Amino acid sequence: MSCLWSHFEGVLHNMGSWERLRRSLVTTTTATLSLVLILALQLSTVQGKDRMFFLGAVDVDWDYAPKGGHTTNVAHNADFYLKGGMDRVGSIYTKTVYKLYTNELFEEEMPMKSWQGIVGAIMHVEVGDKVTIYFHNMASKPYSVHPHGVLYDKMNEGAVYKGKDNGYGAAVPPGGIFEYEWKITKAAGPAQGDNPCIPWPFHSHGENPDKDINTGLIGVIIVCKPGVLNDKGERKDVQQEFVVLMKVFDENRSWHTKENLDWCGDKEKCKELLEKGDLDFLASNYMHALNGYVFAHGAPFSMCGNDAVVWHVLGFGGELDLHSFTVDGEMLTIGTERVISAEVLPGTFVTATMTATTPGKKLAFCAVSSHLEEGMSAFIDVHDCGVQAAPLKAGKTRKYYLMIDEVIWDYAPTGMDLYSGKALVEEHSTQAKYFTAGSKRIGGMYKKYMYFQYEDEHFTKRIYRYGSDKHLGILGPVIRAEGGDKIEVLLYNNGTKPFSFFPYGLWPAEKNVDKGGLHNVATEPKSKHAYIFTVPPTAPEAGQHSPPCSTSMYQSAVDPVRDLHTGLVGPLLLCQPHTLDKEGNQKDVEERILYLSVMDENLSWLIDDNIKQFTIPHEVDRYDWDFWEANRMHSINGLSYGNMYGLDFCKGTTVSWHLFALGDESDVQGVHFHGLNFELSGKLRDTLSLFPGTTASIKTKINHGGTWVIQSTNTDHFEAGLFCLYGVDDCDYSSHRMKRATGHSSNSTGATGDAQTPKATGERRNLRTKATPRGHGNGVSNTTRRGRPRNAHIHKTREDQQPLKPPATEGGNRNNAKPTATEPPRPVEAPHSPQANDTGFFLTPLGKVKPETYKAEVAEKKEGGEGGGWTMSSVYKKAVYRQYADSSFLTPVKRTKADKHLGILGPIIRAQEGETLEVTFKNKASKPYSMYAHLLSADKDNEGALYNDNSGTQKDGKVEPGKSYVYKWKVTVPEKQASPCFSSLYYSSAKYPADIYSGLIGPLIICKKGVLNEEGLRGDVNKEFALLFAVFDENQSKYIHENVVTHAPELAHFTGLLEDAIFKSHNKWYTINGYAHHHLEGLEMEKEDTVAWHVLSFGSSHDVHSVHFHGQPILLEQAGGPHVMDTVGVLPE
Incomplete structure (x- = not known):
């Protein structure tokens, strides 16, 4: 087994995987699969050629x-x-x-x-x-x-x-x-x-x-x-x-x-x-390249109109090879789902089907914007061969009047990080890197272009946003239509460059008659152009699954990269017949749009204007990495650090969420909904992933009151501000709906109201500290939200879990390292006194005879390899969850042979449908910790995550050393669960993500009723393994200072050590279950065993992993039936 490809050599080599966020995999150790997996795979053989x-x-x-x-x-x-x-x-x-x-x-x-x-x-x-x-x-x-x-x-x-x-x-x-x-x-x-x-x-x-x-x-x-x-x-x-x-x-x-x-x-x-x-x-x-050719230089893919077409799309390569295969003007079907793009990772494949529609020259391309601009495309020739498709039932004509206009956009209008409650310009903070303005930095306000909606073709009456529509932020108006509808967009370009309106997944009214490429006609400055499209059939065919409204998007694509980062992007919803009301809104649901992106202002057409307006231009170094990074704004709908309005709900509300992503490889996004679970591909999820050019549509019911976070699962994006907060109150639902002003235009179809952001003309703020917390629609909360208390239990021990002597890594003698003088001195903290540190929790599923007790302990742990120079050895002090025999936390439970592979992970927590988990968690460590569990239903008192949620108490999110806390979680399973069990993670979130990098993380497995036996183990498989593919960044551990002093004391006095790039790179360990360089043990099984694999990931942009099972096809169980593969992908959970 190996991880493909960039992490393979000398780093990850045991097995690997990727799903949209994490998937439960089932396989056998032979070429035949047991009946317990899927009846179609029988033990009998087929005679072939x-x-x-x-x-x-x-x-x-x-x-x-x-x-x-x-x-x-x-x-x-x-x-x-x-x-x-x-x-x-x-x-x-x-x-x-x-x-x-x-x-x-x-x-x-x-x-x-x-x-x-x-x-x-x-x-x-x-x-x-x-x-x-x-x-x-x-x-x-x-x-x-x-x-x-x-x-x-x-x-x-x-x-x-x-x-x-x-x-x-x-x-x-x-x-x-x-x-x-x-x-x-x-x-x-x-x-x-x-x-x-x-x-x-x-x-x-x-x-x-x-x-x-x-x-x-x-x-x-x-x-x-x-x-x-x-x-x-x-x-x-x-x-x-x-x-x-x-x-x-x-x-x-x-x-x-x-x-x-x-x-x-x-x-x-x-x-x-x-x-x-x-x-x-x-x-x-x-x-x-696409099939080895760039910029559509290969021979075209040729087909007839109405042909049944199969696309086998494969990916190979490294971290750049994250792709979204898209066909201009066509929809693809993968399994039971219709999509606009097919996502592939290195070593993975996707088979998609398509019915060729309108004749003409089209472009097949990678929707990762940088890949498209760098040549990953090919032509498709659709010929009129005389075969007529069944006529599409004509729908309504929906007219939209859009203007492209300039604004001054503020990525954080409160001036606060509403997750932590701190000012964005607090000195030495990550937030300040993006939001401190000065002679050499732009800060958090930029000139941008946006799509604005108007009432008619005269463009004199702009439609303003009110109420919940404010959550759209920088996005253009929501364009909704049903299958068979005609969409007419009259675009007036009030900018200074040519721009366009390019939708994904719509049929253009006319053939592409230019020299080739996207159906994308530019609208010149101060000019108008009418764009006309037809919505393809949206009703699912037999065996297909499709939400009432599928998510798509539109953007300007004269220059797909620069236009996008300038701000010209918006949502497009393609709905099944009879889904929209007379005003063009979805019936019986609240609707929210989330666009997850890294808006790279360096690539905006207006970067020179922004330097000129907000800095002293001659002091700016355009090629300085810190300047470049400061202009990469991690945001949802163009709003960072929780500064989104309009995400407020009444308890019991049904919400239709529509998510999409565009951009380059850094825009591979994962999103985690605290307090919400939903069904996706036949599994219960609270996270999902998006590649650039892909979308997701989910429906949730809001059940838990309080303020909750929606955050990126990518720790880099999260720490740079890619999250928002939503609020839930007890209120009269009908009056809540009455308060919601939509600002819709009624034209011929009642198209949704356009977002409008007037130009800002006031003075720029360099320091913004007087801001109110996010509340109901306006950033102010007049209600007290109940949050969940948090607490953790940790115990310190010294433990060496490296079974083999690791190979030496390259590097010089650390005694030769020289101090640097590029920054003010930052003394390395002295370590805490060595004392035992245990985190324990007491787990009692209802209906179980014997309660189960677990313990998390701080342990020194080798992660593989030795080095010198600006490096540490492979030994690090860590905090880990461990199990105890009872709530006294005096008797540790020894790990069995079946648990040997878990390594740094905490014990596997198993539960099944209908149970309630009661976990007693004791923190014997020297730092605060907690327990947060994905997928389990919890109120604010049992969330286990610490952030500024306006709770009356937060003991559950921060259990102090020596204290205990009891968590209670309910276990739910979807009605049509695709597999007997599915998995996720639990971890400490008193300080996210530092707690996890410190070592506190473990696997959670949830099963259908009756799958677990009296001992709490699965009876349907012979073996079960949980594997966490993660780059442990010891620089972000709470113990980095202690580890330097203990394991590299000769480096502790060097100024700027913890910011040194070489030192930091050597403290990043590419691991499976905390072991690097092939050191993971315990993946042992017998021939003919049926094995369940739970493959998970946590971390940053480096934690998109493709995992290859050599010689072993595996079944990925999803809605519509299992899929066979031998390489799967995992994104951070």
Whole structure:
């Protein structure tokens, strides 16, 4: 098992995963899956065919842009990547690719589809087949063929394991030949919830798989159900099937990197730039490719109107390879859900279906805005072949009048961090980095452009926002429509640059007749333009699941990146028939829109204006990293640190939440709703994830009173202000609805009112401290909200949980480190006196005979590796949850063999439907802690999170050392729960996220009624493992000062040590359950065991993990049936 790809080498290598937030995975340790998992996977075998493929690895000169010039209307950066020169490679690189041949002589290549590009080998097989790959390495380096998903033995794995006897097939030398034999078992075939055919990638996995893949060695084996293929090995059930490989090829990490310097005009100059790590040169060698082509230079995907189309979308790569596959003007179906984009991570695949609609030239692209601008796109040609689709029932015409106008936007109008209750400009705080204004910093107010709504085409009467509509913030008006409706947007551009109105998921009224690209006509300054679209069918087809209103979005896309960060973005809701009332609003629900984003003001068209207006321009260094970072505003609807109005509800209210994200890789978002659970993909959730270009629609019922937080699960985003607060009161629901002013325009359809933000003309505030807390709609609360008390119990012990001596890491002698004088001295705190620190909690599920007691203790723990220079060793003092025999907390419960794999994690807490958990938590540590549990129903007295929620008491959120607190949580399960059990996390949130980085985190498993036996264990599986993939950032631990003094005392006197970049980087540990460098033990099972995997993640932008189970297909249980895969992804919970 391994984590793909950027964290793989020497860091994470045990197993890995990703779901939208975290998923429960079930697999067996053999190629056959037990009946307990899914009835379709029977133990009987299927007799198939013997199929032989002749596969070669060949060195080629690959041109990423063979057509030359600019091919799309989104090619602003094309010359940077494609234009060669004295110090640039250009568009042609030597690569190594797979190719199929007709026989063992390897003289005649098999014909390829025109669109395949660099995916030179695509093989179709069926369940039951035996596959022989006759591989001839005709390239200049050793390579192999390592498949995902299919059954193989170790000799046929095609993978090098360092320090092991790997066999000839693990790295076939140049000129060598090897026969790989694979079996296509039922476990490798489509599961109940899958398409009739699913793709498994294969790639070279030699000495350095990252380099092998960047060199170009990627292919696909498509596994189909029996009877799907014809005698030629082609599908019979669809008109078109395409494979899409989305990858940022890093030509700086190819086996041919040095020889590719020959393409430079001045080879020595390029060599010098490469060796010194010149950022521009390195960046020019990142090729954002779709099937190996950039800026739509590949042959188009060709189809007829009304064709049934299947897209197999695969991702490979590192942290840049987070993708959202989108087809302009089309909707995709994945499983049972209709979406506008399909998200893929490295090593994962998605199969989406589509019915081609309006003929014309369209663009398939990655909706990660930076990837689109950097070339990840391809053309689609939809031809009129005379096949007419069923006529779409005509709906209403909904007219909107939008003006683009300039505003002064304030990201935090109260001047406060409403989570902590502190001023945003408090010295040395994270908040001050973004909000302190001065001669060299802009602060929190910026010139921006926004979409504003007007009553008619004269643009004289602006529609202002009132009541709950204020929560929309910087967003344009909500545009709602039902399937079959026509949307007419008359746009008046009152700005100084060309802008547009570009919606996702709508059919344009006319074909794209320009030279190609997005259906995106610019509106010139001081001009008007009418944009007309049709809403595609929104009623779910048989077997599909679709919310009453699906979320989409619109933006200006003349320059998709700069227009977006300038502020031109808004929500679009595509609703099922009869969902909207006469005014164009959703019936019987409150509606809230959340746009999670990092608004990068450095990329705004108005950055120069903002520097000129809010700073002393000649003192500003535009290339200073601190200046750049200060202008990246982490916000929800353009509002940071809880400064959103209009999120106030009455208890019992049903709320329809619509979330979306746009932006670059940093805008991979996760959101956590405190106090709210919802059903998503057949599972109970309180978190969800969003890739740029993706959306989510959920419905919740507000049950718990008080003030609650909605926060980013990404700790980087959270600490930079990406959260908001919502309030819940006991009130008369009907009068609450009456108070809600919508500001809607009634035009022909009653389209929703546009958000309006007048220009700010007053003086800029450098220090804002007189602000009131967030309340009902206006930032002021006149009611007292009840919060939950918090308390924690911690115990100090000394413990070494490193089972093996870790390998040494690179680094100099720390005695050679020199003090720096770039900052004022920051003394390192002295450690607390060594005394026992225990956190215990007493768990009593109702109906259980024996109560269970757990304890959290502070322990010194090795996390793998040793170093010198500005580094620590692998030993750190941590706080961990541990179990005790009873509420006296005198007798620790020893971990069994089944628990050995948990490492730093607390004990697995299991509960099932209908139970109430009562947890006694005792803090014997030297610092305050608590217990917060996802998915369990809790009121404010039992939340376990400390923040400014206007509670009367907050004991539950901050249990002082030596104190105890009893938490009570209720267990609920969705009616149509997709799997027997699902999982999440519990952790301390007295100081989030520092408590978790200190070590206090554990797994929580919730099951359907009757799944757990008398001992509280599952009876439906043989083994159950919980794995936390996390980068433990010891710099954020509460014990960093003590760890420096204890384990590196010679560094403690250095000024600025804790801010030193090298020191900080060496204190980040890429771990599974707290162990790095392969040191996790306890993942042991018997052949034929049925195993449940609970794969979780916590942390920052570095904690998006793809986890690959070598040789083991797994079932991901979701609504509509399980899906088979061998690589899954996890985002922070």
